[in-house]
Amino acid sequence: MKTLLEIEGVSKIFGSVIANEDISLSIKEGEILALLGENGAGKSTLVKAVFGLVKPDSGSIKIDGEVMESGDTAAAIAQGVGMVHQHFQLVPVMSVTENLILGDEPKKFGVVSMKRARSEVLKLSKHFSLEVNPDAKIEDLPVGMAQRVEILKALRREVKLLILDEPTAVLTPQETDELLEVLRKLAKRGVGILFITHKLREVMAVADRIAVLRGGRLVGTTTPKDSDESKLAQMMVGRDVVLSVAKSPAKPEQVLLAVKNLRVNDDRKIEAVKDLSLEVRSGEILGVAGVEGNGQRELVEAICSMRSRLSGEVFVKGKSVPNMNPRAAHLSGVSHIPEDREKHGLVNSYSIADNLVLNRFNEVPFSRGWIRDLEKVAQNGSELVDRFDIRATSASVSAASLSGGNKQKVVVARELSQQLDVVVASQPTRGVDVGSIEFIHKQLIAARDSGSAVLLVSAELDEILSLADRIAVISDGKIVATFSSAEADRNTIGRLMAGLSA
């Protein structure tokens, strides 16, 4: 087998941060190499170097035996490198066909021929057994499908080496399984695949070889056969990680959060939460399990008053929370760890300290009347940076300089340090490294033990199973079943999540 990619001694330094240090790797034809590492381990920098988006300070990258001109994406594409970015590079209002031909349109008499384009797309999709509807608009497609289009876009240019940057971060478990299947198929056809992730299960399922990065250095390469999930986790973080969470039995008391007959629309004005009711008691974690896009986001945002409720009510400690007023929800005792920390949770250009008071900058002691008390803000900042193990030189540096896991810890620190009655945690460990996951889980359990009612919404069934005291399965905007953690069974829940009957 031919060697497709040869990385030799690549180093890259950004300012004072060593992103890559003397990394050497290779990929053969038809091989799937998983690049594993925590956030900030240097995975993205390395693949960006391969794709020509980043110019390494030293070392060389050879594709198919040819030395690549560094820092030149066009050359990388010409040499057969394709990249599927974490954030899709698709035009939402255009059709699948239009997106696929963009930049290289089949022409007839100098005019784009949509007929030829369409048949070309069908042929391509058939060739790789990646089914798509050529006429569907991207914005109407589920995320998994959109990603498939993104992959086809890369394949259309006859790639030899396909790079996928955290492709499963946005996918449901089913879509993830489909993607892994697709990757296997492509590998069989001789495509070399470089697959970045920090999800251990996927690595074990699909990789031929696994390369682990930590702190910008290659810790080692192994194969799924010679390793297991806990060994990989150790390699990633350099210490033992408890993947299952230690916790005492719940001692549920009075109902703190009650949702009654809630109906909510999604962004497309289609009803996403349908007459949903639930209750969470003091001292318990209610886990909402479900395939993403079944109304979880709308449910959470409606509880936190960020999204308009069509009907139904939300009660905190028996008091109704007003509609469309996040401030009122906060004041009535709701902490919210939002699903999307970049969009809602943080102001990246603000300091960590300012982010830590984002929703109470106008409360005592952080301000008195109209005047902010910046000293108290700074004090609170350094205190929480210590207490929540946020890895930063100080609380005055910008949030943008943190890795994903540490950004999430800032959000968690802000929300949980307030000791409010209700904690709504939505995908609290998404895109977070293993070390931070463990820490965040412990914090959620501590919040429960201190008497908060915790509503945990997560797409990771394992997370729900290991944290929740009760599990509610959501499907098509409705709670279809509720289990105690003792009677929870992975298969039953999986079937219910998929909309089947138990």
Place this chain on the structure above:
Amino acid sequence: MDAKQGKNFDLSSVFLPFLSIIVALAFGGLLVLIQGIQPLQAYRVLFATAFGSFDGIALTLAKATPLILSGLAVAICFRAGLFNIGAQGQLISGALASAWAGYTFVGLPTLVHIPLALIYGAFFGAIVALVAGALKAYRGVHEVITTIMLNSIVIALADYLTSTPFKEPDQPLTRTPKIQESAQMPDFLGLPLGFFLAIGLSVTLWWMMRKTTTGFSIETIGRNKNAGWYAGISVKKTVIISMLIGGAVAGIAGAVETLSITGRFEPAFNAGLGFDGITVALLGRANPLGVIPAAILIGGMRASASTVQFEAGVAPELVDLLLAMILFFVTAPLLAKFFKSRKENVAMTSGWSN
């Protein structure tokens, strides 16, 4: 990568305005050279006139005063992520309102009359901005569109008012009567009083942005509107407050001009002061203190334009050309960054550090 980006931002925030001024001066010098005049000689005259004597400095500061204020009006809105192109209309509204207050009220003591006329200016400037702010907050209409439209409306309305109801009686010109003596803003220590007012407002707004909850709300929605909404900040209210502050400050700019320079309102006055405010705000990195040196630089160039023509033989349009080029060179990289950072879901102001 993030670390590197942070560094770039800091560097460019100090570096970029200077660079754009130098590049603009270099290009301007080239054009002067084409006219057959020594560029260094022309620039020497320009700067000697503007900053070389007390009288020169006094004139420079007088020219800089409305620019500081209109720059502030644009800068505060920038902080909230709003592009207030309507400073011109707000300024004219304020200028006319203060002129009316200046000539209508008779027999007031100066200490009452001047503040009263200033308040009239601020109020009517704010009213114009409120229209754009409310449309943005409640109907989602883009402020660039509404403020441009409002500029035209205000200019036409001011034309009408000065030609009919507010017209100075018994003379042919389209202009208001002269303001009462009690409303005329005096000099202070040989410098225009309005200048001190402008500095005071700059410092106040700088302090407000840094130290108050209102400032934090404005800054937050400017940098990440979604996070602001999540954190319980009323985005609508904050948009309206920012526009009101911007409009009031622009209105004061017009009022100071009326009360200390022109003494009455005439449609031809105040041309371009509001638009120069955009240049000043960008050059000052949307920082309430940064607009002061930016406005003094531009004020100095304006103040010495005619002397440069007289002594060095350079057409006074050179100054306009230089200003346009400074604006161009300061905005081109900024806009590039704006579009780049929009991809990263960061607002325009994120690159402008305090």
